[in-house]
Ligand code: OOG
């Protein structure tokens with residue numbers, strides 16, 4: 001486990017930018033417009049609900065840094081369960097962790113995923129670098145395609161393993177942009193595709209959270225039999241509204257999250 005939060009997030013950013021060139025470009029464009037550092041609202045991690053890699057095992061890395069459990073979220077159609085974690089230090093990025101409920105999937109998917117997870121050594125899960133350690137298994141391209149037919153999420157996990165699937169620009173901390181549509185326009189002006197599933201702006205002031213995201217970059221993956229280009233990671237933008245006590249809402253919105261998951265789909 002990491003003992004230093006800044007170092008953990010630096011490593012997570014490093015492994016994310018390696019496969020997400022658009023995030024680095026957009027980060028640079030926004031940084032130049034703003035003339036100040038971009039604040040990260042949250043990251044998200046994915047996993048399977050099988051030992052030793054279930055949601056709780058990933059969360060342990062954040063609990064040991066002083067994070068506390070926040071809300072929980074259910075995604076019945078996608079067969080996912082998620083929780084968010086937040087830190088008493090308001091400058092700390094929030095963390096959204098989801099897991100695929102493998103037992104609800106087809107016998108074929110269950111067999112494939114069990115085989116992948118069986119290749120993960122339990123010691124690697126508690127190691128400092130686990131959350132940005134990538135793939136711990138051999139997987140061929142046809143197996144990836146088989147997973148893709150049933151669960152885009154399972155296929156993404158098989159290809160990319162353990163790494164942040166997105167970082168999130170906090171719009172609240174920007175000075176030149178104040179709304180999600182303004183950010184979406186900037187993205188389009190620079191040629192990026194905005195995730196349009198459920199609308200380009202997810203959530204509303206009533207939800208206390210508005211979000212948008214790019215569609216994931218497409219990057220080459222070395223499968224065990226050949227290299228193929230598949231969706232990698234994406235960039236997200238979040239605008240939070242104050243709650244009754246005046247502090248910004250710190251949770252997530254399941255209906256919006258459901259659509260943000262689709263940022264790593266092969267087609268938007
Ligand atoms: C997480 C999707 C949900 C949000 O901010 O609601 C999310 C994922 O794609 O793994 O990030």
Ligand code: NI
Nearest residue numbers: 044168236260
């Ligand atoms: Ni997110």
